[in-house]
Amino acid sequence: GGAKGGAAWPRVEMRAQQAVCFLSLLGGFVMTLVAGYWLVARVDRDCRDRVIPDSWALTKKPYIGPRSEAPPSLVVPLAQTWAVSEESLLLSEHRDIKVRGKFQQKQMLKLCQRYGFPGEQHMPSSSEELSHFQRHLIFDDKRKAIFCFVPKVGCTNLKRLMFYMSGRLPLETVDWPWVEDSVYLEPALRHASFLNKTLTEAARTLRLQTYYKFMVVRNPLERIVSGFRDKIEPPLNFAKQNRFPESVKRDILQRFRHTELLYWQQTAKQSLFNISVRFQEFVGYLLESRKANLNEHFLPSMDICHPCLIKYDFYGNFKNISHDAQALIDRFQTNPKFYLDKSLHSSSEETSKHLKHYYGMLSHRDKVRLLGMWYDELLFYYTLYPSERNSHIYLLGINHPVL
DSSP states (O other): OHHHHHHHHHHHHHHHHHHHHHHHHHHHHHHHHHHHHHHHHHHHHHHHHSOOOHHHHHHTOOOOSOTTSOOGGGOOOHHHHOOOOHHHHHHHTOSOHHHHHHHHHHHHHHHHHHTTOOOGGGOOOSHHHHHHHHTTEEEETTTTEEEEOOTTTTHHHHHHHHHHHTTSSOTHHHHOTTSOTTTTHHHHHHHHBTTOTTSOHHHHHHHHHHSEEEEEEOOHHHHHHHHIIIIISSOOOGGGTTSTTHHHHHHHHHHHOHHHHHHHHHHGGGTOOOOOOOHHHHHHHHHHSOGGGSOGGGSOTHHHHOTTTSOOSEEEEGGGHHHHHHHHHHHHTOSSOOOOOGGGGHHHHHHHTTHHHHHTTSOHHHHHHHHHHTHHHHHHHHHHOGGGTTHHHHHHOOOOOOO
């Protein structure tokens, strides 16, 4: 019996070793599966984060029709968004800017009261707040008009029109938009700005109370892409990296691709390769930045023109900029009379072709965060132009009503 018991121990020990070996192999197999899953997920994420070539985007045939005509499958039933009557839809797109303006004023009154946006009683009082509040306002005493300009909403061309109508610019600067801004536009802007030091506060207040006031709005999601394509997407310029917009590009790359930026800075003079900001990095920069630190090109227009503090008479739409600008010219009865061509909205048509391409690069999480950050701005835009109230559903794929 003792001999048998002694012979059994090696077998038990051998089986124990086999069990340990089996468990080790099983553990290794599980670890391999986990590592493989992580690697596949990482590669997939990196591929999704990488900028998609235009040739790939074009094969997807991006939707290029009017934004108000989103594909039926993506349109939320009206009852799930907000009550918009047929009359409101017609008034919001009315060709007569006087009729449309009256509708817009009623809409804005409802918006500001319903959602508690600061009203006229909250006008800024300190000189610093007033400077921020008024720096985008320009006036024309001859036509008794005030225009609030918003970057990436046709503001340069509209400023040229304002200054021509006031007699501060020759007509050729309107017909030839490539004329250097420093030659004509900047001197005229200094004279017509609300920040002109010759204006007293009483004179500014009187103009705000009595002049015809207008601004132009643009679909916020389109404006974000337009700002990126125009200011941020081109490769970083080494010689100008301390000036806007190069300084913003450098800050974004410093935050998201620090090592690559360092290498580029060391080799930029040899022009070994270009470095560009990706759209998802730009959106990440917007989401992580405080509004006070953002350049005006990337600020919501509500934070630029303060439509609940100033009662504007008319809100033009960038998608109809040629018609709306011509209607303003006709209203102010310029002499000699002139007409615009259709070039003012060409950039809008070009940008709209690529919206799905750019927003398709974002993760669902960033889309939700972007919608939250620009919620008030979308609310403002949809209040004025309710026919476009589902554009964020089509572009971001988030089936969530804003209004």
